[in-house]
Amino acid sequence: MKYLDEYRDGDKVKAQLKALQERLTRPWQVMEVCGGQTHNFLKSGLDGLLPEGITLVHGPGCPVCVTPIELIDKAIALARQPQVIFCSFGDMLRVPGSKEDLLSAKSQGAEVRMVYSPLDALKIAEANPEHKVVFFAIGFETTAPMNAMAALQAKQRGVNNFYLLAANMLVPPAIAAILSARDCQVKGFLAPGHVCTVSGYVEYEEIAKQWWVPIVVTGFEPLDLIQGLYMLITQLETGSWKVENQYRRSATRQGNLAAKALMEQVFSVCDRKWRGLGPIPASGYCLKPEYADLDAEKVFQIEDITAEEPKECIAGLVLQGRKKPTECAAFGKKCTPQHPLGAPMVSSEGACAAYYQYGIKLRTS
Amino acid sequence: MSEGGLQCPLPLRQYPNVLLAHGGGGQLSRDLLHHLFLPQFENPLLAPLHDGAVVEIEGRSLAFSTDSYVVSPLFFPGGDIGRLAVNGTVNDLAMCGAKPLYLSCGFILEEGLKMEDLQRVILSCGEAAKEAEVLLVTGDTKVVEKGKGDSLFLNTSGIGLVERPLLPKMVKPGDAIIVSGTIGDHGIAIMSVREGLEFESEMKSDTASLYPLVAKLLDSCQQLHCLRDPTRGGIASALNEIAGAAGVGMVLEETAIPVRPEVQGACEILGLDPLYVANEGKLVAFVAKEESDKALEALRSHPLGKDAAVIGEVATGQEARSCPTGTVVMHTAVGGERIVEMMSGEQLPRIC
Numbered sequence: 001m002k003y004l005d006e007y008r009d010g011d012k013v014k015a016q017l018k019a020l021q022e023r024l025t026r027p028w029q030v031m032e033v034c035g036g037q038t039h040n041f042l043k044s045g046l047d048g049l050l051p052e053g054i055t056l057v058h059g060p061g062c063p064v065c066v067t068p069i070e071l072i073d074k075a076i077a078l079a080r081q082p083q084v085i086f087c088s089f090g091d092m093l094r095v096p097g098s099k100e101d102l103l104s105a106k107s108q109g110a111e112v113r114m115v116y117s118p119l120d121a122l123k124i125a126e127a128n129p130e131h132k133v134v135f136f137a138i139g140f141e142t143t144a145p146m147n148a149m150a151a152l153q154a155k156q157r158g159v160n161n162f163y164l165l166a167a168n169m170l171v172p173p174a175i176a177a178i179l180s181a182r183d184c185q186v187k188g189f190l191a192p193g194h195v196c197t198v199s200g201y202v203e204y205e206e207i208a209k210q211w212w213v214p215i216v217v218t219g220f221e222p223l224d225l226i227q228g229l230y231m232l233i234t235q236l237e238t239g240s241w242k243v244e245n246q247y248r249r250s251a252t253r254q255g256n257l258a259a260k261a262l263m264e265q266v267f268s269v270c271d272r273k274w275r276g277l278g279p280i281p282a283s284g285y286c287l288k289p290e291y292a293d294l295d296a297e298k299v300f301q302i303e304d305i306t307a308e309e310p311k312e313c314i315a316g317l318v319l320q321g322r323k324k325p326t327e328c329a330a331f332g333k334k335c336t337p338q339h340p341l342g343a344p345m346v347s348s349e350g351a352c353a354a355y356y357q358y359g360i361k362l363r364t365s
Numbered sequence: 366m367s368e369g370g371l372q373c374p375l376p377l378r379q380y381p382n383v384l385l386a387h388g389g390g391g392q393l394s395r396d397l398l399h400h401l402f403l404p405q406f407e408n409p410l411l412a413p414l415h416d417g418a419v420v421e422i423e424g425r426s427l428a429f430s431t432d433s434y435v436v437s438p439l440f441f442p443g444g445d446i447g448r449l450a451v452n453g454t455v456n457d458l459a460m461c462g463a464k465p466l467y468l469s470c471g472f473i474l475e476e477g478l479k480m481e482d483l484q485r486v487i488l489s490c491g492e493a494a495k496e497a498e499v500l501l502v503t504g505d506t507k508v509v510e511k512g513k514g515d516s517l518f519l520n521t522s523g524i525g526l527v528e529r530p531l532l533p534k535m536v537k538p539g540d541a542i543i544v545s546g547t548i549g550d551h552g553i554a555i556m557s558v559r560e561g562l563e564f565e566s567e568m569k570s571d572t573a574s575l576y577p578l579v580a581k582l583l584d585s586c587q588q589l590h591c592l593r594d595p596t597r598g599g600i601a602s603a604l605n606e607i608a609g610a611a612g613v614g615m616v617l618e619e620t621a622i623p624v625r626p627e628v629q630g631a632c633e634i635l636g637l638d639p640l641y642v643a644n645e646g647k648l649v650a651f652v653a654k655e656e657s658d659k660a661l662e663a664l665r666s667h668p669l670g671k672d673a674a675v676i677g678e679v680a681t682g683q684e685a686r687s688c689p690t691g692t693v694v695m696h697t698a699v700g701g702e703r704i705v706e707m708m709s710g711e712q713l714p715r716i717c
Contacts, residue, residue: 001626004633010620013699045701107382116560222699337709338392348636358703 007221008044016226017049020233027053028236029185030229031321033175034192035062035349036220042358044222054229057185057321058354060174061192063139064091064347065319066274070307071138071167072097077302078134078165079110084300085128087121088136089143090114095343098307118143118150118164125154125162134296137164140192141199144168144285145259148266151291163296166287169272171195172203173283178320179211186321188232190218190225193247200255204243212241219247266291275309275343276316313342318351325352332356390597390643391708395606413532414610416457416593426527428463430454434519439482441558443551443569446519447489449645452572453596454521455497459579460592460648463525465497470504471520476511486517497574499523528583533610535590540679541657542615543650545578545664546571546672548600549628552642557631566627571646578648578663578670585663588653595649598708601640603649604693605707614688617677617695617705641708651679 006012032038038058041047047056060066076097079086086102093102093114106112111131115121118135125133137147147164154162171192178184191204196217204215214235218228228246235241245251263285272284287295297303309315312330317323325331325344335341337353344350386393403411410418417430434450451468458465470490474483494501550571557568575594582589591611595603600622608615624632624639632639646669652660657675664670677695680688688694693705 001629004629008698010699043697043703044699045695045697045703046699047701049699049701103384103386104380104382107380107384338396357706357709 004221007219007223009223013046013222013226016223016230017051020054020226020230021051023230023233023237024051024053025237027055028187028233029055029057030188030190030232030236031057031059031178031186032190032218032225033059033061033171034190034195034220035065035347035351035354036194037061037190037192037218037225038351039349039354040220040222041225042354044225046222046225050229054233057324058318058351059189059321060178060274060277060319061140061171061195062319062344062347062349062351063143063169064095065315065343065350066169066174066276067092067095067138067167067343068273068275069096069098069309070273070305071165072101073099073307074297074302074305075136075165076100076102076105076110077305078296078300079105079112081132081300083130083132085111085113085124085131085133086136087113087115087118087124087133089116089138091347091349092136092138094340094346096340096346118146119153122150122154122159122162125159126157129161132161132163134163134165134300136167138167140169140171141195144263144267145198145256148262151266151287151294152262154294155291160293163294163299164287165296166267166285167272168267168285169274170269170283170285171199172207173280174274174277175204176207176211177277177280177283179207179213181320186213188214188236189216190228190232191215191243193217193219193224193251196245196247196251196255198256198259200253200260201243201245201251202253208241208243214241215243217243217245217247217251219250274319276319278316310341315342315344315352318344325355328352389708390602393709394598395707413534414606415532416460417463419461419463419527419530426530428458428461428525428527429522430457430461431520431522432457434521435515436555437515438558439486439517441570442554442567444572444645445486445489446517447486448493449570449572450519450521451490451493451497451499451501452574452645454523455499456575456594456645456648458523458525459574459576460531460594461525461527462529462531462579462583462592463527464580465499465523465525465574465576467502468494468499468521468523470501472504472506473514473518473520474506474508475514475516476508478516483517486519493574497576529589531589531591533591533607536607536611536613536651536679537590537653538613538679538681539654540590540651541654541660541675542604542617542677542679543652543657543660543664544600544623544674544676545575545648545650545670546646547623547625547628548595548644548647549624549632549639549642551645552599553628553631555643556635562631562634564627564631568627568631571644573646573669575646575648575669577667581663581667581670582650582652582660585659586652586656588656589650589660590653591651593649595644595647597643599639599641599643600649601638601693601705602708604705605691607651608693609691611679612690614680614690615677615693616680616688617693619695619698621674621676623672623674640705654678
């Protein structure tokens with residue numbers, strides 16, 4: 001299939017692996033930020049082919065994983081309210097809150113619907129004027145424009161039964177937070193190609209300059225990943241720290257200006273709590289005051305719900321790249337995709353799920 | 366919890382209510398089966414957990430199978446619930462190495478269902494039965510109040526005469542793993558209608574009676590060991606089930622697995638893996654390696670099997686270290702390795 005097969009070409013990947021091996025003179029620890037990249041490293045089997053000197057650690061770029069547990073509890077509380085139709089991306093439905101997940105709430109009668117886009121949720125609102133329709137607006141810069149568009153269209157069309165449980169996160173502050181740890185061992189980053197397609201990478205240039213750390217904006221196919229790694233290792237080996245763009249077929253320095261303008265119209269930057277990472281200043285989007293009547297947290301008065309993450313789950317350390325999923329005592333035993341303790345075991349972008357789905361038995365045999 | 370003599374509290378404690386994923390054909394379905402149903406129903410005929418049971422009556426081996434159909438929408442490109450229900454049970458019988466003969470058909474109708482739709486489904490059941498050369502010999506109809514059923518549910522049961530016994534435990538190290546054609550067609554066809562997704566070319570369900578393919582395989586291969594139609598949970602779940610039941614490991618070659626470009630494209634968009642998407646007109650065959658060419662030739666001689674391909678093999682002694690019992694390993698397109706796990710829960714679309 002065009003635009004896919006050429007990026008999965010075994011011979012080209014092998015040639016790039018050989019070039020990478022030749023470039024390497026000493027060990028490096030690098031982080032792929034996006035969970036989609038983590039999954040594709042494992043799904044393609046590329047992780048097992050990397051030269052020994054390269055240690056990949058997995059970053060916080062899994063939107064479902066970093067959504068804090070109390071927000072799931074808030075979502076469930078909303079879904080259980082009579083008259084509420086709660087709409088969410090499918091990934092979010094199985095993430096455990098402090099007591100249950102959204103699918104369990106659904107099985108007990110809560111009106112929970114899976115949608116592919118917030119605009120679908122808006123349509124549901126228009127078709128059900130007697131109900132209150134809440135969309136779980138999670139994700140990074142990639143989903144924020146859609147969420148902003150839904151809010152804007154709700155206003156324009158005068159739909160007054162549509163609300164957002166706003167929870168968008170921003171990637172660069174999380175990278176900065178990881179770097180600011182005193183014992184951070186990460187020497188370079190593969191930045192998320194899809195996020196940068198929307199936001200551009202000007203902000204990443206600031207991070208590279210401030211922390212002297214090379215960053216390569218990278219795609220998701222095997223050849224993208226291995227080429228991104230090659231570019232990153234080349235920078236490390238030659239003592240360079242700039243932002244390079246491997247994903248040129250999609251990402252640009254300025255990003256998608258129309259999408260950014262839309263986000264600025266609807267959202268303002270605010271502090272956010274991240275699952276596993278804790279509160280990070282200026283790391284998320286909140287609805288602007290003129291959109292307060294769409295803000296589910298305010299309208300439904302659920303701001304007071306709080307919850308703590310389970311102690312057994314080391315999701316925080318995994319999301320910071322400090323531990324591999326297999327270093328968790330619960331991994332594959334108490335914590336499996338069927339009985340997850342934390343979000344990284346559920347999400348299609350979670351590192352623990354990737355290890356379980358594509359490799360646990362190989363690794364433990 | 367002790368009411369009803371339930372011995373295993375695990376699934377009840379974890380899930381006080383049934384989830385959709387309990388019917389998804391993956392790990393949760395397996396948990397339900399093993400912890401809730403089997404402890405009560407256990408008997409030697411049920412034990413192989415094959416697509417149907419094989420029972421001996423006065424020296425003849427009969428295959429007996431049942432399946433219920435709740436697909437939504439009722440009509441989809443390439444088929445409808447009626448055709449699916451007939452072919453589904455016909456295929457379950459065929460996977461036991463049997464010639465399907467007689468079917469029953471139970472209709473559960475919701476008050477308000479359009480008579481025209483019911484008529485279309487019944488016509489379609491009749492046509493599918495004629496094509497599969499089976500007789501619908503008994504049936505039942507029930508009507509439930511509006512809101513108590515989703516327009517129409519169907520159950521079919523069937524019996525067939527076993528021509529040669531085929532069972533998961535007959536699978537041997539070194540066997541070739543053959544799939545009869547492109548995977549994921551049915552699941553993607555349904556999903557594209559259900560979710561209102563539009564693609565340039567229409568995707569059709571592959572629903573079909575597989576008995577003609579089975580008859581050809583039985584004719585040409587003396588060492589045909591096991592058959593399975595990979596419906597819910599896709600070929601990944603079917604292979605894992607057989608690997609577990611047969612106590613073997615399996616090795617797949619990613620580049621050998623036939624997938625239509627439009628199905629691959631839809632899967633990329635939805636974040637699905639075609640290995641886990643349902644099929645309704647494909648079979649997976651385990652054949653001794655020396656007969657794999659014969660099997661391919663037999664399958665390809667029929668239009669339903671024209672894209673048949675060897676997609677891997679049952680692990681032999683040398684591979685056993687990297688491919689332990691009950692495990693399905695895949696050699697990936699870029700030369701790496703990964704595990705192909707049983708599906709867990711429903712396949713959910715990704716969000717970005």
